Amino acid sequence: MQQIATFNLKETDLLDRCEAILTESSPTLASHLQGLRSDVRLLSEIANRSPSPNSDFNGQRDGRSWRTLAEKLKNQGIDAVVNLPVKAVVGRSFLVSKLHLFGFLEKVSHTDGRLLQLQSGMEDCYHDILFDLMAEDLYISVISESKGGEPWLHRATEELIRMWDYRTSANKKEFAPNLRKLWSVRHTIVPVLGTLRGTVELMRLSFGLSPMWHSFILSQAKKEGMTHALEEYLFSLSYEQISLLRVYMQEKGIAAISRAQAMELLLQCGETAFEKGEGSSAIQLYHSFLQRQTLAKGRRLTQSKGPHRSLEEYFLIYLWEVEEKEEEGKVGKE
Incomplete structure (x- = not known):
């Protein structure tokens, strides 16, 4: 045993x-x-x-x-x-x-x-x-x-x-280091609320990411659920909060909004902070994951718009798909 x-x-x-x-x-x-x-x-x-x-x-x-x-x-x-x-x-x-x-x-x-x-x-x-x-x-x-x-x-x-x-x-050797790296890169860049394409391009151009992350983002960028999940991860805001802010930006005719402005507007709308920023980076990541996972499950149950999985789930599925293709390739050669 x-x-x-x-x-x-x-x-x-x-x-x-x-x-x-x-x-x-x-x-x-x-x-x-x-x-x-x-x-x-x-x-x-x-x-x-x-x-x-x-x-x-x-x-x-x-x-x-x-x-x-x-x-x-x-x-x-x-x-x-x-x-x-x-x-x-x-x-x-x-x-x-x-x-x-x-x-x-x-x-x-x-x-x-x-x-x-x-x-x-x-x-x-x-x-x-x-x-x-x-x-x-x-x-x-x-x-x-x-x-x-x-x-x-x-x-x-x-x-x-x-x-x-x-x-x-x-998958720990592949998954955990990549997740830590993305969390680290996330804190070194200052994401602004722009177009969806801009968010993906921002991640593609981030030299701190591993080849695995670049491959994942490049191959999955056209999937609506994944890109929304990526935004939630990057901005530390829920899909619903990001949507609210984008409506505000469109109405006011502005291309970008600072985090301070975003927080002020969300508080005025009765929204609470999506991320507290307390504890170590690993604890913050785990709390963020649990929040986003809970929101995704709620959307699945109600069939609401927005990501139905967390970014981590999309990434893990991608790793499995890559492994499946690699094994199929080996069998084909044999």
């Missing part, structure tokens, strides 16, 4: 060093850290004792394997599956507990100069765990809202099940 690794070597080394420092400077905080590590370890042990969704449970041929579970996910969606594997549920709790552990270290890092020197490592560990949680949310959302016949759907369900088994994303 596949085992979930409680901590990797980098995490273990960091935790050991922090615990040694806190043992000297604050035994109380050191004791709390030990308790948190114990909780994380306990959850990983429970998850590892749970049957793997990637094989028949306990070696018994009860007809349930990753194949039957994949079909259930595709046909019914996540929300309709009331009997999710224990390993999936406990594994999620394991990641959340682990996230709180490294969040605690970040909070107490200011108590000792030696801990401050380790803060960068704490943030890296925290962000990696956050991206694992975000990836699971993404996979669940994409699969739940699928129509059942998409060419990438079987790959998506297999990756989700492997994630439940390993507690890591198969």
